[in-house]
Amino acid sequence: MRAMVLERLGPIEGKPLQLREIETHKIKKNNDVLVRIEACGVCRSQLHGIEGDWQKYGIPPALPTIPGHEIVGTITQIGPSVKNLKVGQRIGISPLHGSCMHCDYCKTGKEHLCDQAEITGETMLGGYAEYITVSEDFATPIPDSMKSEYAAPLFCAGITAYKAVKASEPTRQKTVGIFGVGGVGHLTVEFAKLEGMRVVGVARNKAHLDVAKKVGADNVIQFTEQNEFLSTLKKEEGLLDSAIVFAPSEKIVDLAINSVKKGGTIVLGVLASIPNFDVFTEKTLRGTLIGSRSDMVDVVRLAKQNDMKIIFKSFPLEQANSVLEDLKYSRIEARAVLTP
Template identity: 40%
Template sequence: MTSMFAQELDQPAPIAQAPLTWRETARPAPAAGQLEIHVVACGVCRSNLHMIEGDWVDGGVPAISPIIPGHEVTGYVSALGEGVTDFQVGDPVGVQPLWSSCETCEFCTSGRENLCHDRKITGEHVNGGYAEYMIATAAHTYPVPASLDLVESAPLFCPGITAFAAVDKLTVGPGDTVAIFGLGGVGHMAVQFAALTGARVIAVGRTPEHLEVARELGAADTVDSRDPEALAAIADSADAVITFAPADVVTEQAFGVLKWGGTLVNGVPLTLAEFPFNKAQTIQASVIGTREQMREVLELAAAGKIRTVVDSFEMARATEVLSSLADGALRSRAVLANPGVTA
């Protein structure tokens, strides 16, 4: 049996109980239409933590046991399944959360495959990138431009595409103001995409380090969400608001900043106590992103118009890194990497 090392989850449990195990396991082989990736890096997302700790068990996630988490993956093609002609062994590639879609439903055939009811999510329904190797669907694998570093590029495949899709729902430009609430890995990318529209960007968060990074990435103003006076100063000032913090208090703050007639895009669940119609505000939900949008994100990164802010750790340290994420101790996006991987 050909083997590899991977972080496997047998049973969801609090991260403090160390439910992940870095161990030797079977190395997968690609089937028709698939390819094998020698993983260079995989970003660490809060949704990984939700799955590992069992928050989504009632929704059928994780779908298999054991499972290898991780859904923002970069690496080199190491083997091709039957019928795969768009890639060659050694190509630098990436995989985002959308691992596969049915390709035949109304959403897939209209370029909205992220809404496919039969979609599979990387690292939740199938094994993901917390490993030395993983299997990907060729139709949902993306060439990574040669100019991009594969470790630094890993977050493009979740925070990058998620933030781009949210900003892409807005019609904003010079003279407009966009407020971003929730400055984790996704929020920092959204600051950059919103700034590219020419709009003035206000970054709102509660962690000084996150606010500092937002300023570095183009936010015109930063606001501490724990400061009522600072929030009051920007009340009713934003033409659009994007939220990435799944907390009712943040949603309330966001609507306080949103102008009458403005648009709120939520990339997380939200709960509304009331929604006054007389303000004529609009709510749009945003989930992952499409293949076309993913390609646009990579083009922008290759052109130097956006960048990631990452801290890299060895793949074997996943539990430690996830614990830091749970404690709010990460400055931006953590990335797990396999040292020494080459094409």
């Protein structure tokens, strides 16, 4: 099969992903399925992994590797004990490729927090390729009416957005600010609207503010400098009830904390250090990471029921390096999807 293989970490401008012809994966466990990949979304975490920003967190754990963890494809083969899936069916694979299934997290529906969780794309099992295997327990069926390229972004951006909105304790009376409106942020606007919240999109980049408007944000405010931003926010909205941050920047985290009312909630969906935090404001800072398998099923169901807008653009698999470079320099409107 063809795959974009990462052998050495380095700046994306140096084209570190190499197109290789490698042996197609084989079914190893009895409940595995083999999937012919039709679409794989391009997530900012791949850029961090490839460029070495996350070596301090042990990502990627080994080289060579195939990145990519937002995958949709068709099952071409099933293992002997697969019960619920069949050849020809389409499924999606999220960053959660497997977990131990017996720890406290796994037994209480929080398997994404399992200490033994296996992450898609941190080994040779990644989506920048023509095939992948996955256990049937970690595959989510895709409705026939949903195109593969449309569905792929749901599997990391979608579930991340959904979980972040849940963590913000949404109610109809609340106003939430979404700080950073790209691939994940535009879906966060939509999930927050489904909860009936008033939504304010915040971004530095004018094109990203347009994306927020296009998917239903009630207001957008451009971020330039903290004091200027806060005075515009207070004039137009008052302080926010909650904030969700997807911009990987300490400055934006600080801005989000200061944009929320006393007692409000700030949800962080990115790795960024937390600057000044005044405990006497009784604010809650909360982290969030993808979601469980049942969250994933909810995300696919909600996207279909509500005919959610997913803004994506497709590129051939071979263009992975240049697509990631475009992402690095904010030239991607929302989500890029690779098709083998």
